[in-house]
Amino acid sequence: WHSYRDFEQAVKYSNRYIRSIETEKFLQTLLATSEEFKERIEPGIIFWRAQLGYKKNEAVHSDSVHFPHACSPYPPERMKPRYREAFAGRVNPKGIPCLYLATDQKTAISEVRPWIGSMVSAAQFKTHRELVVINFTEAKFDPYKYKNLEIISYEREPEPNVRKDIVWTEINEAFSRPVIPNDQVDDYVPTQIIAELFKDAGLDGIAYASSLGSGHNLAIFDIEALKIVNCFLCKVKKIDVDYYEPGNSYFIEDEEENKDE
Numbered sequence: 001w002h003s004y005r006d007f008e009q010a011v012k013y014s015n016r017y018i019r020s021i022e023t024e025k026f027l028q029t030l031l032a033t034s035e036e037f038k039e040r041i042e043p044g045i046i047f048w049r050a051q052l053g054y055k056k057n058e059a060v061h062s063d064s065v066h067f068p069h070a071c072s073p074y075p076p077e078r079m080k081p082r083y084r085e086a087f088a089g090r091v092n093p094k095g096i097p098c099l100y101l102a103t104d105q106k107t108a109i110s111e112v113r114p115w116i117g118s119m120v121s122a123a124q125f126k127t128h129r130e131l132v133v134i135n136f137t138e139a140k141f142d143p144y145k146y147k148n149l150e151i152i153s154y155e156r157e158p159e160p161n162v163r164k165d166i167v168w169t170e171i172n173e174a175f176s177r178p179v180i181p182n183d184q185v186d187d188y189v190p191t192q193i194i195a196e197l198f199k200d201a202g203l204d205g206i207a208y209a210s211s212l213g214s215g216h217n218l219a220i221f222d223i224e225a226l227k228i229v230n231c232f233l234c235k236v237k238k239i240d241v242d243y244y245e246p247g248n249s250y251f252i253e254d255e256e257e258n259k260d261e
Contacts, residue, residue: 003029003163004170008190016189027197030171033164034198039135039207045127047101047218047226048108051079054119054233073121073231081223088188090175091195091206091219098195098205099220101125105234107213113178114236122234125226131204136175137216139168175208176217195219 007026011019019027055078057070073079081097088094102108109120175191195206205220220226 004167004174004190008174011189011193012186027193030167030194031197031201033168034134037134037136037138037168038203039133039138041127041131041133041204043127043129046229047103047125047127048105048122049079049099049101049125050105050108050112050120050122050234052112052114052118052120054121071119071233073123073233076123076228076231079121079123079228079231088185088192089179089219090177090188090191093188093192094185097223099125099223099226101218101220101226102210102213103215103218104213105232107210107215107217109234109236110212111210111217113212114239116236116239118236120234120236121231123231124229126229127226129225131220131225132202133205133207133218133220134198134203135207136168136172137207137209139165139172172208175206176211178211195221 003026007023010023014020015023051074053074054071055074057072081099083097084095086092086095086097089098089100091100092098100111102111105122109122112120114120171191171194179188198206199221204222204225205218207216207218210217
C-alpha cells in the first residue's frame, strides 16, 4: 500500500533514469492494473483551456478621434502549448508539451490561479477523434467500506484489492496537487514518469481531479488531438479562499500582564 511513496522517493532522490528493479516492478504493476481505469472519450466532446492574459490590439487613430488599445482573447496559436518551449508540469517534462484541459470553464480558469481583476483567455476545445485516457478520478479509496478498520491505521498489510485502491488514490492526489511557481523540478518527476508510462503504452492522456475547481483536469499527450472552436475573454471578479488550521498554533503571553498578577 505504500508502494507509490516508495516509488516517489526512489525517482526523486535515488535513481531517476536508470531505475531499480523495485521501481520497474511498481510501474509494470500499475500498467497491469490500469484496465478498469481506462475511459473512452468520443469525438465532439468539449473541454476548456485557460491562459492568464490577453491580446492587446493596436490603438486606432483618426484625424479627430483616438481609440485606445482594445482587449481580445489570445489567438488560437497562443491557446495551445508551444513546441519545444513547454514549461514543466505534473504531466510533462520541460520541452515536451501536452494539452492541459478541464471539464468546465470555471475549473480551467481556477487552474491558472488568477487574482482579482485578472484577464483570462478561456477557450473551448473539441475532440475530433476517439481518445482513450486513464481516469485517475475513478480511484477513490474509502477505508470505511472495508470491514477490518485496522486498515485505517495501516497496522498490517492490506489485501491486494485494498492496496490497489490506496495506490491509485495516492497517484490521483499527486497529479491533483497544484503546481506552484517555486516548486522544485524534481517534485514533478514521479507523476511525469507515470504519465510517460501510459503514453508509451498507447494511451492518449490522463484525467485527474482538480484541487482548485469542482471539475476534473485532462492532460492530452498529442496537442493536435483537439481543435479550438472559440475563445472568450474573462475578467475575474471574486476569489473564494477555503482553509483549515493544521495545528501547531502558538500564543504569546504579555509579560507585563503576568507581572501585575
